[in-house]
Amino acid sequence: MEYTVQKLAHMAGVSARTLRYYDEIGILKPARMNSSGYRIYGQAEVNRLQQILFYRELGVSLESIKDIVTAPSFNETQALREHHVKLLEKREQLDVLISNVEKTIALTEGRIKMMDNEKFKGFKQKLVDDNEANYGKEIREKYGNEIVNKSNQKVKGMSQVQYDEVTKLTTEVIETLHAAFETGDPAGQLAQKAADLHRQWLCYYWDSYTNEAHAGVAQMYVDDPRFTAYYDKQQPGMAEFLRDAVHFYTGIKK
Amino acid sequence: MEYTVQKLAHMAGVSARTLRYYDEIGILKPARMNSSGYRIYGQAEVNRLQQILFYRELGVSLESIKDIVTAPSFNETQALREHHVKLLEKREQLDVLISNVEKTIALTEGRIKMMDNEKFKGFKQKLVDDNEANYGKEIREKYGNEIVNKSNQKVKGMSQVQYDEVTKLTTEVIETLHAAFETGDPAGQLAQKAADLHRQWLCYYWDSYTNEAHAGVAQMYVDDPRFTAYYDKQQPGMAEFLRDAVHFYTGIKK
DNA sequence: TTTACACCTTTACGCAACGTCAATGTAAAT
DNA sequence: ATTTACATTGACGTTGCGTAAAGGTGTAAA
Numbered sequence A, B: 001m002e003y004t005v006q007k008l009a010h011m012a013g014v015s016a017r018t019l020r021y022y023d024e025i026g027i028l029k030p031a032r033m034n035s036s037g038y039r040i041y042g043q044a045e046v047n048r049l050q051q052i053l054f055y056r057e058l059g060v061s062l063e064s065i066k067d068i069v070t071a072p073s074f075n076e077t078q079a080l081r082e083h084h085v086k087l088l089e090k091r092e093q094l095d096v097l098i099s100n101v102e103k104t105i106a107l108t109e110g111r112i113k114m115m116d117n118e119k120f121k122g123f124k125q126k127l128v129d130d131n132e133a134n135y136g137k138e139i140r141e142k143y144g145n146e147i148v149n150k151s152n153q154k155v156k157g158m159s160q161v162q163y164d165e166v167t168k169l170t171t172e173v174i175e176t177l178h179a180a181f182e183t184g185d186p187a188g189q190l191a192q193k194a195a196d197l198h199r200q201w202l203c204y205y206w207d208s209y210t211n212e213a214h215a216g217v218a219q220m221y222v223d224d225p226r227f228t229a230y231y232d233k234q235q236p237g238m239a240e241f242l243r244d245a246v247h248f249y250t251g252i253k254k
Numbered sequence C: 001t002t003t004a005c006a007c008c009t010t011t012a013c014g015c016a017a018c019g020t021c022a023a024t025g026t027a028a029a030t
Numbered sequence D: 001a002t003t004t005a006c007a008t009t010g011a012c013g014t015t016g017c018g019t020a021a022a023g024g025t026g027t028a029a030a
Helices: A005-012 A016-024 A043-057 A062-070 A076-114 A123-134 A136-143 A145-157 A160-183 A189-203 A211-223 A225-232 A238-250 B005-012 B016-024 B043-057 B062-070 B076-114 B123-134 B136-143 B145-157 B160-183 B189-203 B211-223 B225-232 B238-250
Strands: none
Touching: A005 A016, A005 A043, A016 A043, A043 A062, A076 B076, A160 A189, A160 A238, A189 A211, A189 A238, A211 A238, B005 B016, B005 B043, B016 B043, B043 B062, B160 B189, B160 B238, B189 B211, B189 B238, B211 B238
16 A cells, blocks of 8 residues: 555656656655655555656656646646647658658668769768758748659669769859859850759759749849858859849749 | 858858867867867868768767768668668657557547546546556567457446446455455355456456466466555455465466 | 957856666665 | 665766857957
C-alpha cells in the first residue's frame, strides 16, 4: 500500500532519480515523508504517476503534463487534439527527412559507381543542398512543390557530362555578367547574352521554363539578401543588373 | 570572397552564435583571424558549412557530422545508412504514439458521451495503460501481439456496465483471495473460488481463454516483481498463493 | 575630430529531463 | 555487530545553441 522511491520506480519502470525530479518540479509530491526524510508514496500517487507516464509516452512535455494533472478542469480532449496535430506535423517532417536521406544515399552510391573523381565529390549533393536547404522554401512557396522536386530529380539524374556542362555554364554566366556589367547597359548585347546563358543554366534545374518564372527568380535575386550577397560579392549591384537584364530578356517587369 | 561571422551567418541562414559554437567544437574553424581577432571565413568554409547544414537538416548530431566532415575517408554512405535506420525506428515509434493518441481521443469522447461519472474518468484509460505500457511487452513476448491487441480492443469496447462488473470482480478476487489465504490451502474451496473469479476477470481482457495461458499468467505474478509487489502489498506471499491456487484450478504446473 | 552606431570578441548562465557520481545517513538481514 | 541495500541532498554533465554582459573595433555622419 505504501512505497519508497525504489519500489515505486521499479513498479512503474522509471528511475528513482526521475521520481525525485518529479518531486522537485512539483508534478508528483510523495504522500508524506517518514521520520528519516524518506519519500513515501501511496495509492493516489501511483495513479497520478500512471497518468503522468501516460502523457509522457505521448511525448507531452512535463510542463504541459503539470497543467494537465494539476488543473482539475483542464480539457484533456482539447489538449490531446492539439498534441495530435503536433505529432502529425512531426511525422511529416520525419518523412521528408527520411526521403532526403534515401535520396542522398542513392546519390552518393550513383556518384561512386559513376566515377572516381575527387573534385566531383560532394558537389552534386551541394547542388541539391543549395537549392533545397537554402532556397527550397522560398521557391516552393512561389512556384509550388512540384517544380522543386522535379528540379532535384533532374540534378540527381545528371550524368557527369551534364554536370560538367552546368558547371561550365555557371562560370560562363558569371563571366559574361561581369563583362556586361562593365557596359552598364542591361539591355545591351552582352547583358542579353548573360540572360540567355542564365536561362540555359536554369533549364538544367527546371523541368519547364517560362518567362514569368525566369523573371520571378531574377527579382528574387534582388529581394533575398542571401542571393544578393552571392551575386554582389563579385560586384556590388550585380544582382540588380542581372535582374534588369533578365527583365529585358523576358519582356516582363515585375 | 571573405566573410565575417554575421555575413556568413546571414548567408547561410544561421546565427552568429552557431558559427562561434561550431568553431568552439571544432567542426568549422575560420580560415584566419584578422588583427583584431575577428573570425574571417573563406570559400572553403562556406562549402564546409553547407555540408554541415546539409547533414544537420537530416537530423544527424553534430558529433557525427564532425566525423563525417573531418575524416576524409569516412564512409558517408555507411553513416547515412545507419542514420536512415534510426529515422525509420523513430517513425515507427511516432506511429505508435499517434495511434495511441487517436485511440485515447476516441476513448475519452466515448466516455463523455457514455456518462458523466467523475469516478470513471481516466480509469479505462488507465486499464489500457496498465496492460499496455507496463506489462504489454512481456505479455506480447509470451502470448503474441494478437492477444494483447484484442485485450485492449475489448477494454476500449466496454460499456460502463461491463466496466462496473470488472471493477466489482477485481475487488471480489482480492477479497476472496484474502479469505482463502487465511485457510493456507491453495487447493481448498475458497482458493479455488478465487481462482475461478480470477479466470472470469481475465476473460474480460482476453478473447480466448486457455488453462495454459491462465497458468502462465499466474506464474508470471511470481516471476515479475512488479506483479509480485502488487499482490504482496496486501499480504506477503499472496502472489505465490494465487499462483498455486490457479495451478490447482487449471491442473497445470509450470 | 569626435561621436554615434553597428559589429566584433570572450565569458558564462539557461533550457529539458534526467544520468551519474559523491558524501552521508538509515533499514534490514546475517 | 557488521554487512548489504537503499535512502537523502548536492552538484555537475549532457545537446545545440539563445541570450545577456562587459568590453574592444570599424566606419560613417556631424
